[in-house]
Amino acid sequence: MTEVRAPETATPPSPPVPSAPVRLGTRSLPRWAPLGAYAAGAAAAGALLLVTGFSLAGWVVLTALVGTVLLVGASRAVEGARKATDRLVTVLVTGAFLVALLPLVSVTYTVVSRGAARFDAQFFTYSMRGVVGEGGGAYHAIVGTLIITALATLISVPVGLLTAVYLVEYGRGQLARAIRFLIDVMSGIPSIVAGLFAFALFTLFLGPGARLGIMGAVALSVLMIPLVVRSTEEMLKLVPNELREASYALGVPKWLTIVRVVLRTAVAGIATGVTLAVARVIGETAPLLVTVGTTTSVNLNPFEGRMASLPTFSYFSFTQPGANPQFAVERAWTAALTLVILVMLFNLLARVISKVFSPKAR
Amino acid sequence: MGKRIDVSDLDIYYGDFLAVEKVTMVIEPRTVTALIGPSGCGKSTFLRSLNRMHEVIPGAHVEGKVVMDGQDIYGSDVDPVDVRRSIGMVFQRPNPFPTMSIAENVLAGQRLNNKRMRKAESEELVERSLRGANLWEEVKDRLGRPGSSLSGGQQQRLCIARAIAVQPQVLLMDEPCSALDPISTLAIEDLIGELKQDYTIVIVTHNMQQASRVSDETGFFNIAGTGKPGKLIEMADTTTMFSNPSQKATEDYVSGRFG
């Protein structure tokens, strides 16, 4: 037992040895060094390309290469190896970030610039019933997407949530391992297979050729359930065991502890996970093509008849634009823009939810 | 309030591993019983088996008897949830619910069990429990703030308030002061002195002075070596244990000659 024993007498301090003064910090490059390096790189790359023939992409790549070599070389000469490595890694990290940002910016720009043309009141209030050529809207597709996605969420959230609760709070041994494995397999299912599954399932009951909103919802929930299970499981695992024990020690039964303490503590993260899962499936096209089909008029009943949805609307507007292709293609872009905006709204919603529900520190 | 607990021949397991062997002890009502002993000897394990918190860990189980009020709490018809309602627990690290305010934390035992209470009634309970835990004056103006906004010592007293708000018979405390400064420690020791008017208290501590200051009875646990089960070596009233213990090991431990 060390903690109750008196401390051993410490060895007497050795006499101070005179040493060279410690040098803190080294010479460093001026603040404008990175800017200068890349400006020089740009000039050098430009000059080189003027000889061989200019191309924008080549110029950007060459500028990045030459600039980085200049910057890291200068840093190595002046600041030493450690700082030079630091600069190199900073360049790599920033570069990776820019590369990752590139498709996002490009997609946003394309969708907004092409979708803006038909982003008007008519688009959001009219269906395509009887419309040939100009005009018309995607009202039927928007409500279709919302209904199908809402139904899919309604199916996936209880199933996913309860599965995750089972895995984290109850599951032990073989069964839990089997379920985890199946969830992993499920999250790798191609979306068209999910669609065919729903199609085959409903064909058993309704015969071939049935196209219903609910079929699409089932197909989407096949894709959504593993996402919900996975994110919820991670969130539940983050809830400290001490809170569960605190609750048990107050004489709270296990199921109430799970509902009122564990789920309540994790609700922000769960809501975020669910919203992201919704955002992920809302743009699925293939499973809806085989299960719901599409239509030109408004159908609010997911249990009867075909239903339009934004992705299929966009798809058919492109592939079968009809007599005046220009108008259909415009509508397709606006549908795409609407979809992007919906996804963004869901992400915002997720943030609001997690803000509202997360434990407050002060 | 305050019940007597008779423990007889209690073996406590984690799976196949026997962690604590053959404990027999009597815990008198309305006294403070301190449990001391080296790290890993099974004090926490034993304490948790007194309100059936032990079995929360997968594979953990006990053999033997713990009788409170003439009833074996490990009897086949006994619901562990009821046991925990009458034997409360305070943990080593303060663990207020982060999603709840100070007042809600105090009421957690009622709220989480979906017990309906009138507003006046619950306000009264909050005040009474916080006064009981010596925290009322410090927090009465900010009952709506989150429990995690308090200092560590205040959080620990909040946890005590939460534990006594469900009006248990017995209060188990596992090193309640080990994360606290000397002043908060003193506040909690004073509190223990007051609480023993109403409750039976069992406290685990590594601090000999604390054991001698707060407790009436002291039990000394020891372990023969790693992998061996912990045992209750000796139990007697605190003055005897610290001045004139009957076992050599106890004397070595309380006097600090131990290794």
Ligand SMILES: Nc1ncnc2c1ncn2[C@@H]1O[C@H](COP(=O)(O)OP(=O)(O)OP(=O)(O)O)[C@@H](O)[C@H]1O
């Ligand atoms: N969850 C667990 N699973 C398996 N074994 C455990 C578990 N918790 C504790 N043990 C073992 O049980 C024995 C007793 O542990 P316990 O926590 O009761 O000791 P303690 O006396 O409270 O020690 P300390 O003073 O350090 O808190 C130790 O050998 C420990 O390794």
Ligand SMILES: [Mg+2]
């Ligand atoms: Mg312990």
